[in-house]
Amino acid sequence: MALGFVICERYGCLSEGDSLRSHTAATGPSETDKSQEEHTHHHGGHQESGEEHDHHGNPDHHQHQHSNSLYHHGVVISDSVTCSGVGKEILEDGGNSVDAGIATLLCLGVVHPHTAGVGGVFSGIHYNRTSGTYKGFHSTFPKASSAAYGIPATLQGVKQLHSQFGHLKWEKLFTGATRLAKEGFLVDGSLARALKSNQARIIQSSLCDLFCDRKDTIKALGSRVTNQKLSELLHDVSLNDHFLENLATKLAEDLPQTERQDFVENVQQCRGEINDALVVEKQEYTIFTAASPLSSRIISDLLQRAREQNLPPWSNTDLNSSASTYINLLSTARLIYNNSLALESQRLEGLFTLKTAGSHIGVLDSAGNVLIISTSLNSSFGSMQLFPSTGVILSDFFSHPTDSALLWSCPLVLKLKHDDDGDDGEDGGDEEEEVLAIGVVGGLSAPFAAAQIILNKMNNGKSPLESVASPLLHFETGSPDSFSGCVSGVSNGTDVYRQLLEREEQMQSVEQCSDTTLALILQSHAGHVGAYGAPVANAYTDGY
Structure with missing residues (x-):
């Protein structure tokens, strides 16, 4: 009987479905059969049914589909479809959870400037499955700011995080964010709602240079935004491992002369603190x-x-x-x-x-390592101050954003x-x-x-x-x-x-x-x- 089935299959006596059913009847359900369950992927918040994938790169294995938001190797989740895609590309290029998380965070600072960015703060947790270690991390500050803006601490913190746990080169992590700031991105629903609710304040501030079509018209959903100065800053930082002094001096150019020295000293003293969870x-x-x-x-x-x-x-x-x-x-x-x-x-x-108001990122890579990052400018659009020389929006974390303030x-x-x-x-x-x-x-x-x-x-x-x-x-x-x-x-x-x-x-x-x-x-x-x-x-x- 077995020989007969082989002969029939060789010469096409049985259809593909008949062949599979005959094999199942003889041997019982296989792992391949179990993987044929129909599901959908979740890409950028939209369900796409019917997308098929080879099983762990094996071309001989039957293709199968996943449940909503399930993947084989690695996954990134954030509040931006664009930035989740940027993080996924880093994973596909051989990056680990930290690499993908940092790239996604930098992207959010471009496309969601109302909640994230160079001028903000961040905190998070990293779980290394191989070593079984859990590390918590957050921005640190030398002292509270007495001005109408907070001290930027994101880049200093993620640099420390990458130095300890990253795998790809530092400059690779900036590629997506730099490109989006230079070539432009489309206003999504989250940014559109923030622009609408803060319309009056934006029109009266330097933010209008980025987010106004005309002097009295806020950009709407689907409008294109570019931030050339931010692109240049991110590019410079990506090529300079010792960027703190240059970053502080560059940001201070847009401050009154009386505030510059204190601001530069504060920025240079900010760090990322990493401790056991x-x-x-x-x-x-x-x-x-x-x-x-x-x-x-x-x-x-x-x-x-x-x-x-x-x-x-x-x-x-x-x-x-x-x-x-x-x-x-x-x-x-x-x-x-x-x-x-x-x-x-x-x-x-x-x-x-x-x-x-904040953004967050979750990354789970193929090794089972996890990174979660939360970032914020405090209020929506932070201090509402856009620095024209760098395209950076500073936060309004006026007090020290630790302990009770980290409840956010x-x-x-x-x-x-x-x-x-x-x-x-x-x-x-x-x-x-x-x-x-x-x-x-x-x-x-x-x-x-x-x-x-x-x-x-x-x-x-x-x-x-x-x-x-x-x-x-x-x-x-x-x-x-x-x-x-x-x-x-x-x-x-x-x-x-x-x-x-x-x-x-x-x-x-x-x-x-x-x-x-x-x-x-x-x-x-x-x-x-x-x-x-x-x-x-x-x-x-x-x-x-």
């Missing part, structure tokens, strides 16, 4: 955080309280029925924030003025311990570990949202996609006297927002939460890497 270890999980002891304490306390109160799972389908759950969660968070801030001799009221950023790695049901050991088996990377950026709610994502995964058994897309409760910044919450979530692929009305214990639909939190999650599983983000309108994955 902060660790919160419990029986079922370990969390490695990079932002600050304050964020770590808030997350840990929220997880403990939520588990003690045994809060039930919630869903998008009937949020009103979950209103009481959210009210309890909001009250718990309010108490924990106040208690944690009291240990730092601060009050929650002092943080309600923080409405930080919450990058972490979560290691979950699962009991193996095998027969090894007297207690029922060994423990398997699942590693996920989580990043949240954008405001006071960052550690609060991170804790909820962890709860979704750890307590409610949700998938990584469900964990980040399920409803998340945010603080509504404003006045402590009217302290309330807003719930964001994803329903049928669309972002939804509902205001929590505490007195009526109901939800009211709104256009958007005032807290502009962005969240992402990365996972390596079954030979693939995946990345998911929320809101979906600001989550773009690309990989290979």
Whole structure:
């Protein structure tokens, strides 16, 4: 019989489908058959069904398709489709997670100048799977700025990061950002919304040189923007390993003479600080955080309280029925924030003025190494000052952006311990570990949202996609006297927002939460890497 099948196949007696079915009947389902499951990729926030890939470069293997946002080797997620593509190209060129993350960050500084750039700050976490090490990093500052702008610290920090963990040459990481600044980029949805909401201020500032079509008209969605001076600065920095002195002097050219010396000294003293990640270890999980002891304490306390109160799972389908759950969660968070801030001799009221706008990047490479970077200019467009000689927009981080100010950023790695049901050991088996990377950026709610994502995964058994897309409760910044919450979530692929009305214990639909939190999650599983983000309108994955 076997010989007959071989002869028939050789001479075309059987169709391809018949041949495969005959083989399956004789031998049972193969790994190849399992890989034929139909899925879709997520490129730049748009689903493209039917894209096929060779299995790990083997031309003899049947082609197969992936689930949404899953790839074979490496993946990049950010809030820009263009920049996720830039990061993916670095991975394809042999770069590691740090190389791809830095290239993506530099790109965001060009195409999203309202949230990122040379003039801002950053923080993040790096997990090296080979060595098993977790490193947190962030910008450092010599002192607070007394001027109407913050001290730029991004380039100094990423240089330190690349020196320790990068693989490709320094200049290679600037190629995408330099090209976009020189040749131009199209205004995307995120930048268009920021331009519209800040229109009056932009028209009255030097930013109009970049973002106005005419003196009184802001560039619209799809308009082209070029920043020739920024392109020149990035090119110069890419060719100079010792760029600090030149960078400081060049930036200072656009300042009043009386401010230049102090500014130059501050810029030259900025560095990137890299330390072992902060660790919160419990029986079922370990969390490695990079932002600050304050964020770590808030997350840990929220997880403990939520588990003690045994809060039930919630869903998008009937949020009103979950209103009481959210009210309890909001009250718990309010108490924990106040208690944690009291240990730092601060009050929650002092943080309600923080409405930080930020961007973030997640990278998972083929070796299983993870990098998450959060970056910010503080307010949208920072200080609203464009330096004409360099094309740089400085932040408005007037005070030292560490400790409590780093609440705007919450990058972490979560290691979950699962009991193996095998027969090894007297207690029922060994423990398997699942590693996920989580990043949240954008405001006071960052550690609060991170804790909820962890709860979704750890307590409610949700998938990584469900964990980040399920409803998340945010603080509504404003006045402590009217302290309330807003719930964001994803329903049928669309972002939804509902205001929590505490007195009526109901939800009211709104256009958007005032807290502009962005969240992402990365996972390596079954030979693939995946990345998911929320809101979906600001989550773009690309990989290979």
